[in-house]
Amino acid sequence: VRQSAPQLRITIKSGDIRRCAEYLRDGELEFAMAFTKQRVEEFHQMRLYPQRIMCLVSRQHPRIGETLSLDEFLAEDHIAWGAEPVPYPALEYLVDQALGAVGATRKIVVRVASLSVSAALVARTDLLAVVPHRLANRPDITEACRMLPLPFLTEGFDVELLWHARWHRDPTHVWLRRAFRTVARDLCNQFARI
Numbered sequence: 001v002r003q004s005a006p007q008l009r010i011t012i013k014s015g016d017i018r019r020c021a022e023y024l025r026d027g028e029l030e031f032a033m034a035f036t037k038q039r040v041e042e043f044h045q046m047r048l049y050p051q052r053i054m055c056l057v058s059r060q061h062p063r064i065g066e067t068l069s070l071d072e073f074l075a076e077d078h079i080a081w082g083a084e085p086v087p088y089p090a091l092e093y094l095v096d097q098a099l100g101a102v103g104a105t106r107k108i109v110v111r112v113a114s115l116s117v118s119a120a121l122v123a124r125t126d127l128l129a130v131v132p133h134r135l136a137n138r139p140d141i142t143e144a145c146r147m148l149p150l151p152f153l154t155e156g157f158d159v160e161l162l163w164h165a166r167w168h169r170d171p172t173h174v175w176l177r178r179a180f181r182t183v184a185r186d187l188c189n190q191f192a193r194i
Helices: 017-025 068-074 090-101 115-124 171-193
Strands: 033-034 044-050 053-058 077-081 107-112 128-132 147-149 160-165
Touching: 017 033, 017 160, 033 107, 033 171, 044 077, 044 115, 044 171, 053 090, 077 090, 077 115, 090 128, 107 115
Parallel strands: 077 107, 077 128
Antiparallel strands: 033 160, 044 160, 053 128, 053 147
């Protein structure tokens, strides 16, 4: 964007994904990048990239090896994303919903506001964290941590780009959507090689 449109100004902010529709409807945001399950007719939506949820565990963990059973997952203490200022940690709710469906709960002993903090803590402790696959695939994290499939099924956690219908034909928005799609495709290709 800086090379092709150096005069364009972008503000990136976090917000409560449950209020995406309100932010877009009121013009507070022109785009939202988020995980969402709902489709609203006045909004357009495009999947940027698929995302799986994985369990992150230290390579030095004293009890967890190359695989992870549900009993092992439930026996360990966990770090959860969702401390202030995170208004709605959708990823954690998906995990808790899936566990609730099998009558189980995690033992959460630490809450953090940043998924990157989760990875740093996992690397140095015997705590487990549930994180998006893309975060867990960063080389600095894979050195100290191992990424394991969750021992239960969860819903997808795809990242979507949303925008209000009033911006749908705006030339700058059309151009930016193409740029977002290109970057997302490049990221998917990059992570596929790791």
